[in-house]
Amino acid sequence: MTLIECENLTLSYGNNVVVKDFSLKLCSGDYLCILGENGSGKSTLLQGLLGLKKPARGNISFVGLKQNEIGYLPQKTSIQKDFPASVYEIVLSGCLGSMGVLSFYGKKQKNIALNNMDLLGIGDLKKKSFKELSGGQQQRVLLARALCATKKMLILDEPCAGLDPIVAKNLYQIIKKINNDKNITIVMVSHDIGSAISHANMILHMQNKPIFFKTPKEYCESLIGKRFLGGV
Amino acid sequence: MSDIISNILQYPFIIRALIVGIFVSFCAALLGVSLVLKRYSMIGDGLSHVGFSALSIAVAMNWAPVVISIPVIILTAVLLLHFSEKNKISGDAAIALISTSSLALGVIAVSITSGINIDVFNYMFGSILAINQSDLTLSIVISTVVLILFIISYNKIFAITFDENFAHAIGINVKFYKMLLAILTGIMIVVGMKIMGALLMSSLIIFPTLSSTRICKQFKSVAINSAIISIVSFIIGLVFSYFFSTPTGATIVVVDLLIFIFYSLVGILKQRI
Ligand SMILES: Nc1ncnc2c1ncn2[C@@H]1O[C@H](COP(=O)(O)OP(=O)(O)OP(=O)(O)O)[C@@H](O)[C@H]1O
Ligand SMILES: [Mg+2]
Numbered sequence: 001m002t003l004i005e006c007e008n009l010t011l012s013y014g015n016n017v018v019v020k021d022f023s024l025k026l027c028s029g030d031y032l033c034i035l036g037e038n039g040s041g042k043s044t045l046l047q048g049l050l051g052l053k054k055p056a057r058g059n060i061s062f063v064g065l066k067q068n069e070i071g072y073l074p075q076k077t078s079i080q081k082d083f084p085a086s087v088y089e090i091v092l093s094g095c096l097g098s099m100g101v102l103s104f105y106g107k108k109q110k111n112i113a114l115n116n117m118d119l120l121g122i123g124d125l126k127k128k129s130f131k132e133l134s135g136g137q138q139q140r141v142l143l144a145r146a147l148c149a150t151k152k153m154l155i156l157d158e159p160c161a162g163l164d165p166i167v168a169k170n171l172y173q174i175i176k177k178i179n180n181d182k183n184i185t186i187v188m189v190s191h192d193i194g195s196a197i198s199h200a201n202m203i204l205h206m207q208n209k210p211i212f213f214k215t216p217k218e219y220c221e222s223l224i225g226k227r228f229l230g231g232v
Numbered sequence: 233m234s235d236i237i238s239n240i241l242q243y244p245f246i247i248r249a250l251i252v253g254i255f256v257s258f259c260a261a262l263l264g265v266s267l268v269l270k271r272y273s274m275i276g277d278g279l280s281h282v283g284f285s286a287l288s289i290a291v292a293m294n295w296a297p298v299v300i301s302i303p304v305i306i307l308t309a310v311l312l313l314h315f316s317e318k319n320k321i322s323g324d325a326a327i328a329l330i331s332t333s334s335l336a337l338g339v340i341a342v343s344i345t346s347g348i349n350i351d352v353f354n355y356m357f358g359s360i361l362a363i364n365q366s367d368l369t370l371s372i373v374i375s376t377v378v379l380i381l382f383i384i385s386y387n388k389i390f391a392i393t394f395d396e397n398f399a400h401a402i403g404i405n406v407k408f409y410k411m412l413l414a415i416l417t418g419i420m421i422v423v424g425m426k427i428m429g430a431l432l433m434s435s436l437i438i439f440p441t442l443s444s445t446r447i448c449k450q451f452k453s454v455a456i457n458s459a460i461i462s463i464v465s466f467i468i469g470l471v472f473s474y475f476f477s478t479p480t481g482a483t484i485v486v487v488d489l490l491i492f493i494f495y496s497l498v499g500i501l502k503q504r505i
Binding site: 089 | 271385386387391398399401445448449450451452453
């Protein structure tokens with residue numbers, strides 16, 4: 001089932017065109033990995049897909065998908081450094097998308113939040129203050145929040161930045177598992193090419209113009225892929 | 233103690249002021265949590281200045297003050313929010329521009345027509361004597377509405393205050409809730425202005441949250457603490473100003489300041505231990 005379709009999407013900051021004439025169709029169960037150099041427009045593209053950034057041209061349509069069925073982990077958050085909030089409060093807030101005007105958390109939401117916290121190994125941080133956590137712990141809190149919001153699609157912008165190798169590996173497995181078991185579509189920006197190639201079913205390489213590869217294998221055999229694989 | 237209480241409560245105007253003040257401080261503090269944490273304190277300040285000039289122009293023209301100022305303040309809230317969204321730095325400046333200009337216009341309008349009469353003076357610095365029956369009704373009705381809306385949307389307000397982009401991404405109508413917050417704040421300011429005075433009203437919004445964040449680590453505890461601080465400092469301020477004939481609004485602000493200093497010290501001590 002198709003979830004998102006974008007056609008000739010162009011995204012720009014003022015006169016600086018970052019993503020040009022980009023077309024893509026994402027179906028349920030897809031696992032898209034976006035690779036590319038710093039500043040090539042990966043994060044911008046994700047913001048475009050999410051509707052956080054208005055397209056300069058072209059359009060994006062959600063087909064079998066609603067805005068509140070997407071979980072999102074931003075690369076750079078707008079969160080204030082000294083914001084007073086507990087881990088539990090933050091993770092729970094991921095459940096809000098699917099709730100109506102009356103947004104009181106019930107048993108269901110609390111269970112979802114607790115499960116996701118356990119999944120990411122932050123169950124014992126529940127009562128802790130977010131601002132007093134380490135960078136990697138904070139990242140895991142935001143990941144748990146993103147998982148709470150995920151119904152059909154999970155969009156992750158460098159999820160493993162700041163995570164130690166064991167947690168990172170574990171995270172890739174968790175993501176792969178929800179991709180397989182729940183047929184959830186994954187869109188992930190990553191600089192970890194090895195895992196990208198082993199988990200994803202398609203690759204998008206960002207450059208002046210995004211280049212799409214139907215399979216990781218095709219990417220490995222291409223010129224760009226070879227160059228990128230052999231150390232940038 | 234009971235002597236003091238019965239002494240105070242024998243006057244109906246004090247009872248009215250107490251009720252209005254408690255409702256207003258409670259709601260202002262709740263709204264303030266989000267405004268302060270989102271770095272929108274300037275909006276509160278701007279709104280109170282614009283509210284003042286709307287009120288004083290209405291008084292000068294012999295129009296019904298509240299009927300005029302509430303639509304004006306709603307419009308301003310929308311405008312100020314728009315500016316502060318666009319650009320943080322010039323947004324701040326734009327708000328200062330709007331608030332001082334409107335204050336200037338208000339003062340000129342007043343001086344041309346009636347001069348600074350007692351009504352205008354009251355709106356500027358606040359007076360508990362000026363609270364009448366209709367102020368009482370208005371403040372109870374509006375505070376109740378604010379409270380209900382706040383409780384219903386509490387979790388969404390948290391999400392938006394904490395991380396607006398994420399809230400947007402998961403489908404929360406961020407624009408709507410921010411607008412709601414700004415408008416409710418504007419209305420609260422108009423309602424509270426008679427007691428606190430325009431120049432001091434924004435302290436009711438800003439101080440309690442600022443104090444709470446010195447020691448609280450959860451959003452919920454910040455909200456609850458702010459509401460309590462706000463009500464306590466209002467009551468202490470009112471009682472003090474009654475016995476020592478000090479201006480009510482200013483006294484409340486000083487009590488708020490003392491509480492802030494106290495909380496800051498506790499916060500510093502807690503970190504040391
Ligand atoms: N808020 C912004 N305003 C103006 N230009 C921006 C903004 N954000 C990004 N850009 C520009 O857009 C381009 C793409 O940025 P983007 O953040 O999408 O890159 P990226 O591929 O995610 O890089 P990284 O790997 O470093 O995360 C960059 O050249 C950057 O200078
Ligand atoms: Mg990026």
